Amino acid sequence: MNNSNYIPPKEWVWDKENGGKFSKINRPFSGSIFDKKLPIGKHKLQLYSQGTPNGVKVTILLEELLEIGINEAEYDAWLVEIGKGEQFSSGFVEINPNSKIPALIDYSENKPVNVFESGSILLYLAEKFNQFIPLSTSAKTECMNWLFWQMGSSPYLGGGFGHFYAYAPEKYQYPIDRYTMETKRQLDVIDKYLSKNKFFGKEYSIADIAIWSWYGQLVLGKLYNAAEFLNVKNYTNVLNWAKEINNRPAVQRGKMVNKISGNLNFALRERHSNEDFQK
Ligand SMILES: N[C@@H](CCC(=O)N[C@@H](CS)C(=O)NCC(=O)O)C(=O)O
Structure with a gap:
């Protein structure tokens, strides 16, 4: 790619990957590309995510809620490896048509609630538990x-x-x-x-x-x-x-959930207690 000589064509067409770290997973259309159901664990809150900045927002908040004793915030954290394109599974796209982590399902309501966009998830959890959001x-x-x-x-x-x-x-x-x-x-x-x-x-x-x-x-x-x-x-x-x-202890824990770091994968499928984070 010689950048300085580039003249945009009349209409852009996707004819090749553009290089760069995420070129294998970027494409100009949305929707699922393979069939796979999402796993479901034992808690009411099921989180499908990876420990990126948008991902850790949610695990930090969940860990903060648990830190102050809100046991209903127990969650199963399922790793969705975006580098492997797992955000394009049919199950994930059903919750988030935008195919981006994080996404959450809350099974504690009569009908399961799908939540996507990290800001929306933060607001949803903060309002659900009336914590970490000011009252006035x-x-x-x-x-x-x-x-x-x-x-x-x-x-x-x-x-x-x-x-x-x-x-x-x-x-x-x-x-x-x-x-x-x-x-x-x-x-x-x-x-x-x-x-x-x-x-x-x-x-x-x-x-x-x-x-x-x-x-x-x-x-x-x-x-x-x-x-x-x-x-x-x-x-x-x-x-x-x-x-x-x-x-903050909750931030230290939240940062580690579903973190992929080099070859190490701290995918914590289920959060039990602080001991889990010392393994
Ligand atoms: N505005 C969205 C952005 C989410 C987002 O960009 N997630 C990235 C990881 S930090 C992702 O899933 N990338 C995968 C992809 O682009 O295919 C949010 O805040 O939830």
């Missing part, structure tokens, strides 16, 4: 503002910066410059907010969980190996907030 209208609105901010902003960080900095088949300066600029602008937005506020929405909430999973992990050097490139030490308020959240 003003604080709840602030929490929602930041939750939606994360959902709208992170595609520039992940699909833009992360893709071109870490996953594209070659390094192209134009998109790297563009998305680095935007990522640093976003970090500055939250750094300024955190200079005056301890959390996103007065108290620790689903907005913090959502933002930490992307921007917290980014400044802690856990995403795209980009901490130095982005000079994250400049964002001191984000760093302090990120470290504090990282120290």
Whole structure:
């Protein structure tokens, strides 16, 4: 692919993979490509996911709920390996027609409830258990503002910066410059907010969980190996907030569920107790 000589044709057609880390699973159409039912475990909440930033949002919240003694938040965590295309199974597409992790089924209601989009799952669980979401209208609105901010902003960080900095088949300066600029602008937005506020929405909430999973992990050097490139030490308020959240026991556990790291797969099919996480 010679980038500088590219002239877009009249109509784009999908005639070959475009290279890059996810080229084997990206395609220009939706829907399932193979038949497979999803497994069901013994708990009411069945989570189908992987430990990516969008995935860990949900496991962190579930672990936070369990940490404060909400036993109804027990869940079975099933690994959906996106690199292997498992998000295109008929069973997964039935819950999420968008074929992206995370997805959740709640069997505790009369009719099972399918939930997809990580922000929607966070909101669903927070409202179901009345936890990690502020009660007052003003604080709840602030929490929602930041939750939606994360959902709208992170595609520039992940699909833009992360893709071109870490996953594209070659390094192209134009998109790297563009998305680095935007990522640093976003970090500055939250750094300024955190200079005056301890959390996103007065108290620790689903907005913090959502933002930490992307921007917290980014400044802690856990995403795209980009901490130095982005000079994250400049964002001191984000760093302090990120470290504090990282120290929470539930966050430590939530991060590990369905994590694929190198050749190690910490796929925890069923959450029993803290001992499971020490194996
Ligand atoms: N807006 C969605 C994005 C979910 C998403 O992009 N998930 C990625 C992993 S972090 C995925 O499943 N990728 C697989 C694919 O694109 O085929 C959410 O927040 O749930």
